[in-house]
Amino acid sequence: MTPMSAEEKDEQREAAHHTHKETTGRQRLLAGLWPPRISRAQLIVALLLFGLGLGLAIQVNSTSDKGALRGARQEDLVRILDELDDRTQRLEEEKQRLVAQRSELESSSDQAEEARKQTLEKERQLGVLAGTVGAQGPGITLTINDPQGAVEADRLLDTIQELRAAGAEAIQINDVRVVANTYFSEVDGGIQIDGKKIAAPYSFKVIGKPQDLEPALNIPGGVVQTLEKEQATAVVQRLEKIVVNALRPAKRPDYARSSSQ
Template sequence: MPGYALGGYDPEAGRNQHEAGAPTLIPVPSLLRSLLSEHLDPGYAAAAAQRRADDRPRSRVADACWQILAALAVATVFALAVAQAQATAPGVRQTQQVLSGSVRSAEQEADSATARRDALAAQLDDVRRSQLEGDERGQQLLDELDVANFSAAATAVRGPGLTVTITDPGVSKDLSDVSKERVEGSRQVILDRDLQLVVNSLWVSGAEAISVGGIRVGPNVTIRQAGGGILVDNQPIASPYEILAVGPPHAMTDVFDRSPGLQRLRLLEASYGVGVTVSSTEDMTVPAGSVREVNFAKGIGDR
């Protein structure tokens, strides 16, 4: 039979009916043919056949009822979700307004405290100078104090220097969190490490005082990424990022043009469309920075 031949062997295979006395051969199925042709185990095939025989065709009405019930269940879930979103929307908006008001109030209080601190610092400096300028020892103390304040970035600096302006192509509206790796097509390009490299390159180029986004860079001042924003001394700055560096413009330009900071900016300009402008200025003012308490470490056993 053709089925037996396809399944692995022919029952008459091996029998010789033409030669008298020839040995009778027992037909053996071909294992290779069986593996190639019979893809389902006989036990599974029998079970499937039995299941097909026992199944009864369901009516089209029953199938339609089940489909209608499933559609109603899905529609009910979506309706409940929409109703819940509409019910919570006023509360969410009110919470956002409260938080926005709190942030604005805190910013106003911080600005007011900063202005008061600057005014008191100026008043203290005037009183100090009026008391110490009368004799040689007092003048020497004032000179030493001026040097210390300059090193601590506690005094404003005015003079010629370089202005580096970096314009980000755009930032995302959602500043909650972004990857710190540049992704093709993402809107934010400039990261904290880019500004850090530019500032370090300006120091190496001979800058005497630097500010980033109007904030003086001094001891204990950091430039960090916070989600989709950049913080300088824990104060947010936004594009375009303006970096002022007081120092000899021509000498600084010669070194800064070959620095890793400017090379990084040129690479970002060519790859992502970042705007980079470097110009020399004959008169600029770098504001004073905030003065913090300096802690000194002591060795074990020292007094």
């Protein structure tokens, strides 16, 4: 074995000392990081942040679950949007009509005569709504055949509501005029409308915009599909001229009088 020089022995001792120093520093670093030392204040802050995050998550989930349209079918959402668009359009048309009437009154050389004409027109419109005068115009017919007797009064009422929402202006079922206060009830062997018994087939004559009325009945999950599920059939037909001729008597109020008298 070759004897080591003094210089080599010094270098060996220095390397061993360096290794011992590095190992000791690494151990100190690990000892400082683990186990973690958390102060009481840090622990309280962490718990508060956790509670806040949990509360926000629960609130968002609760809000999402209670959304009015959550879980609605795509066809239902499309129908709702279409109905809103149709109603907005009808309101805009009514606004334009009223603006045109005002302009005619302001520009007419004979404002009294123009006012009289508009009063007569308004009277006619109110008579149509009240069912005291006949009406004609474009619209649709709806024929409901019910061989199983499964169609109930509330189904006819739902049909009326769908038609009104689509812009129906005058409605007649069989020989009964439908107005604002019309009611439906069930009796043995049929259905009563305003106390008058009618039987299937139920024939609807509806005046309004055919392009709005027919789709309102044929939408997925709408009147036609619902009736088919009840073993009834519903046939919708567009016509350029519908005549609603069933009338209701004009009833004079017992107590109400015009405030101008």
